[in-house]
Amino acid sequence: MNKCFPYGLGTALITPFKADGAVDFEALKRLLDIQLQGGVDYLVVLGTTGETATLSEAEQAAVREFIADYTRPSQIPLVLGLGGNNTAAVLAKIDALREELVADYGAILSVCPYYNKPSQEGLFRHFCAIAEASPIPVILYNVPGRTGVNLLPETVMRIYNAHPDKVIAVKEASGNIEQIKHLIQLAQSTGLHILSGDDGLTAAIMQAGGAGLISVLSNAYPEEASRLVHDADSALQEQLAPLIGLLFKEGNPAGIKTVLTKKGVISNYLRLPLVPNSPAVQDEIAAIIA
DSSP: OOOOOEEEEEEEEOBBBOOOBBOOHHHHHHHHHHHHHHOOSSESSSSSSGGGGGGGGGHHHHHHHHHHHHHHHGTOOOEEEOOOOOOOHHHHHHHTTHHHHHOSSSSSEEOOOOSOOOOHHHHHHHHHHHHHSSOOOEEEEOOOHHHSOOOOOOHHHHHHHOOTTTTTEEEEOSSOOHHHHHHHHHHTTOOOOOEEEGGGHHHHHHHOOOOEEEEEEGGTTTHHHHHHHHHHOOHHHHHHHHHHHTTTTTTTHHHHHHHHTTTTOOOOOOOOTTOOOHHHHHHHHHHHHO
């Protein structure tokens, strides 16, 4: 696989909050420093892990601009989460952000439409419309557990073959390792990168020919997540498995926010309808990271 962007480790950044609910930009600065010092290959801004659905348009703009400005000297690539279940609205947002996308972002990460449960033909047309509209490359995001629809490997390849100059990767979080291996086989000898969207399957996906990981774990442990990706380290995967399981036991990003709170990076606040981990799970996480 071509070892160019978005090969490697990308962190799906959380959004830190203060006690009054405002975005905590000082904590965000500390988080970004951990990423830059930890050697991640790129950053994913305003994805699901960033609780983007609960941020106002003004807050989203402030977070985008802050991260772009703070990381510009490092020249680390940025990916912007930009998707939805209304194709026309996604296209309108792409158009509104066109100049910002070209100036600051290397790609957009676009999730399968959620709740409406489109057919494979609907998914094909949705993503083709996004690829045609976007001024920058597109990473498809398949996460059936959140969207209720599974982007099948054959549909992925249809989308890629229709827009090989624009569709550069798929973040695969179906949890179906056989499906992911099949997609990797179909994508061989193409320019399409297959990325793990599941920290717990990373070593297996890399060993099967995957090109990287978009990680939740790397918010707190970028060096370890990087080893999972670049070394396909099965022993490390097994060692991290209990922590990774706890990260998602009561939903994401509750688990990683507990870890970052225990490490003194952020305060443990989420926005409703999400809430912090229960005391019992916080104690389990604390015992592991200690």
